[in-house]
Amino acid sequence: MTHHILPMPITEAQVRNLRAGDTVTLEETLYGIRDATQIHMFDQGRRTKFDLRGHAVIHTAPNLRKVDRSGTNHSGYEAVCVGTTTSDRMERFTRPLMEREGVRIIIGKGGLRDGSLEAFRDIGGAYLAVVGGAAALETTWIEAVEDVDLDDLNPEALYKFRIKGFGPLLVAMDSHGGSLFATVNAEAARRRQAVLEKLGAA
Amino acid sequence: MTLMTKPGIEPLRIEPEAIEEAAKLLYIRACKILPDDIKAGFARLDGSETDATAKTILATMIENIGVAERMDNLLCQDTGIPIFNVLVGRNVQVDGWALKQAIARGTERATRDHPLRSSVVHPITRRNEHTSCGERVPVINIDFTDVERELRIEMIPKGSGSENGSFLQMLIPADGVAAVKRFVVDRVIQAGGKVCPPTIVGVGVGGTSDLCMHLAKVAATRPLGSRCADAEGAALEAALSEAVNSLGIGPQGLGGDSTAFAVHVETAATHITMNPVAVNIQCHSARRASATFTADGIRIGF
Numbered sequence: 403m404t405h406h407i408l409p410m411p412i413t414e415a416q417v418r419n420l421r422a423g424d425t426v427t428l429e430e431t432l433y434g435i436r437d438a439t440q441i442h443m444f445d446q447g448r449r450t451k452f453d454l455r456g457h458a459v460i461h462t463a464p465n466l467r468k469v470d471r472s473g474t475n476h477s478g479y480e481a482v483c484v485g486t487t488t489s490d491r492m493e494r495f496t497r498p499l500m501e502r503e504g505v506r507i508i509i510g511k512g513g514l515r516d517g518s519l520e521a522f523r524d525i526g527g528a529y530l531a532v533v534g535g536a537a538a539l540e541t542t543w544i545e546a547v548e549d550v551d552l553d554d555l556n557p558e559a560l561y562k563f564r565i566k567g568f569g570p571l572l573v574a575m576d577s578h579g580g581s582l583f584a585t586v587n588a589e590a591a592r593r594r595q596a597v598l599e600k601l602g603a604a
Numbered sequence: 605m606t607l608m609t610k611p612g613i614e615p616l617r618i619e620p621e622a623i624e625e626a627a628k629l630l631y632i633r634a635c636k637i638l639p640d641d642i643k644a645g646f647a648r649l650d651g652s653e654t655d656a657t658a659k660t661i662l663a664t665m666i667e668n669i670g671v672a673e674r675m676d677n678l679l680c681q682d683t684g685i686p687i688f689n690v691l692v693g694r695n696v697q698v699d700g701w702a703l704k705q706a707i708a709r710g711t712e713r714a715t716r717d718h719p720l721r722s723s724v725v726h727p728i729t730r731r732n733e734h735t736s737c738g739e740r741v742p743v744i745n746i747d748f749t750d751v752e753r754e755l756r757i758e759m760i761p762k763g764s765g766s767e768n769g770s771f772l773q774m775l776i777p778a779d780g781v782a783a784v785k786r787f788v789v790d791r792v793i794q795a796g797g798k799v800c801p802p803t804i805v806g807v808g809v810g811g812t813s814d815l816c817m818h819l820a821k822v823a824a825t826r827p828l829g830s831r832c833a834d835a836e837g838a839a840l841e842a843a844l845s846e847a848v849n850s851l852g853i854g855p856q857g858l859g860g861d862s863t864a865f866a867v868h869v870e871t872a873a874t875h876i877t878m879n880p881v882a883v884n885i886q887c888h889s890a891r892r893a894s895a896t897f898t899a900d901g902i903r904i905g906f
Binding site for chain 1: 679765785843855859888
């Protein structure tokens, strides 16, 4: 189990160095992405102004406060509360995010499925689990909402966050076929019969 | 003939303005301060958890509760679908239509003024009005109690990750209670980490299809430590609590003992041909806030 500190963006070699069970802290830049963002990007053909190559995206839709654009704030927003949503709904966007946009890391909660695990293996990527529902803490890792794209989708726009010490996150799916979720799910399926027998419901 | 009150007893009158203020306050408070019974539930799970990763995750969740309170911030970014349970006691006078509008206005003001993320959209166009309101939302459930001169409003911001873990099956009598138990265990396995465990697994047994699902929601949002009033239901929730925590799903679905704080069961009589079961899940950010209106004033709690 290794702890990695990764200033974003990263290379394919760096992401293939991550193993399920390792921990990661991200630095510098993180992009926030959501259901509607990806539906518009991949089903409706909209393109983003951001260069996501080598970057990490987090499954989120933040609570924001409108502020004046000034200095490095090109978004007109400041973060009130930024947390993480359930990733499973966005399973089918993993491969296009990686193939078309060059994304290397997806951060979320609850895990992704086999299709994503194959994409991580084929292209070079990883899924990092953050503790869902711990958004007050997560917000302290966000320095600024630097920029926004597809802002009409607020709060499901594409956000560029400046981050500091974003983690520790758990490598839950890697580019070598490792998935902590698959391991836990297989174990639950294995225990099911004994659980039902004890309930008198086998 | 008097239609409104018993002779000699002045009804408790509640103005819509007070309800609007309470609705606004409760939505924001619920998003920030976790009830004491949930905090105690975390301490209990943390004490009994044997998996190292699970212990780390529980510690992060407990730390987050403190950070939210110290920084006066939201526990979770999901402001949920706002649900208001209105419990009207005896000898209470309130304009029901005005009450519903006051709750919606309070919800909208909380969303705009704090500000909170509006998580509510039109179901077909997906348009977000940025008010946390829309057709039939906030969800308002009105019921009546036997408490004299008291009106209670409970606010629940119901997060979507756990709400998507909702399941109904119209089982039949020949399936028996064994099928009810299997349904709960299998749905907890299916939900895995997606519903943000450790959870409260709400189970509805009996009633009609809609009542059964409502019972599951009531069960999922009941305080920890409370028991099903029906003895058979109480026995079922004890057995199922042990069962789901034997599956190894753990906090966030990453393994461990702490899959659920508890399984809660609510029951209702059903038809001779029916055996409905529903599951509705509450995530670990099991948020609630309440305002109780009495002749002495307004009491804010969980």
